[in-house]
Structure formats: C-alpha cells, structure tokens
Amino acid sequence: MVSIANIVGSGSLSVELNVDQLGTDLDVPYTEYDPENYHGLYVRLVEGGPLITVYRSGKYIISGCSAFEELEDTNEKFLEHLTEFGIIESELDPGFTVQNVVCTADLGHSVNLNALAIGLGLEAVEYEPEQFPGLVYRPTEFPTVLLLFANGKVVVTGAPDVHIAEEAFSSLQSQVDGLLE
DNA sequence: TTAACGTTTTCTTATATAGCCTGATACA
C-alpha cells in the first residue's frame, strides 16, 4: 500500500502569454513573477495549495497535489480563470498529462541496506551512506526509482501512474521478503 | 587568438524519506 505525496502534471495552452501581465490580471490569492530569479510565473489558486508554473510559451506545470482529484480540480479551475480573461477558448484541450507521482510506503520492518544492496543487484542499486542515508534502487521492469531507508520506509518516485508505483513497491516487498527467508 | 556558433548544464517548484552539519538559543 502506497500513499501519494506529490503529483506533477503538465499541459499546453497553445498560445503565447505575457506572463508578467497575466500575474497582475489574475484574481487569485497568490502570483509571483521574478524573472531575475526564475522566468516562470508562479500561481496558486488556493493559499498554500498546488503550485502552477506558467511559461511564456503557454505551457504550464502543476505540482504539489496529493490526490488526482486535486490535480484535475486545480487544472480545471486554472483553465476557467484563463477562459474568463479570454486568453483561451472554453473548449481548449491542453493535453494535460500526469508526469510524475511521488509516493511513500513502509515495509513494516527495518532492513540491512548493505545486505539489500547486494541482494537487489549492485547494477540496479546506488548506496553511499556517507552521501545520503537512503539506498537508491532502479528496477529494470518499472519506470520508477525507489529510495529505501534502514527503518523500512520507502519513497517511490518517477512513476507516471500510481498503479505503477504500487506494482514497483509490491515487487520490491517480495524481493525483500525473499531475501529475508 | 578570438568570434560565432552549437550543445550541455543549471536553475526553480512540489513532495516524501533520514543523517549530518551549522547556527541559534537556553541553562548550568
């Protein structure tokens, strides 16, 4: 069982934007545009909520969502705001897709990371405790990266879908259990 | 040697995780 920590998605408005002006015009709790720091416009529709980064090209990224419903809702509301300003047509399909799902999970017991590094196969593992306390595991059968910690906690990242994250974690759990037997 | 390109890297944001380091504060 994994729980979602963060979802990142992106889409395109297919229109060139004046992001500086857009930041001023939008009637939302938070906007920030500081081209000396970063060239993207930051938008939050809800205080402390997901962050939308908008680019001059019309492309945008939404990050900081902990549920797919929240991501879809944020995307829809953002498009509604832009439609109100006449920036886009209401029927526009931005081709919005989920790019990265970050999940956390727990093996339920502590693990010996040194032994695990050997058991999982050194070619798929990076473990340098002096640099970072977690073991980095890149399974060949899933497009994800898993970070394992000595207390059994796991971070799954890079998955394009939560089901892939779940499968990757289940596969890891089976391998760990097999090594413990 | 210098200019003009082309390519690559860095930056920023969100998020979980844990260990180490640094600085600030509190107390003896």
Add this chain to the structure above:
DNA sequence: TGTATCAGGCTATATAAGAAAACGTTAA
C-alpha cells in the same frame, strides 16, 4: 564559558518547463 537541545539547510530522487550560463567545437 561550556554543554545540550532545537531548527533549518543540505545531501539524493523523479518530472515538467525554458532562460541563461557554461561549456566545447569550428572557422577566420
């Protein structure tokens, strides 16, 4: 002044975006 505790920042990971800087290569 010395020690203890706490908070915060950094380390690594993925992903999108695009500007800017840092490179490398080629030609004059």
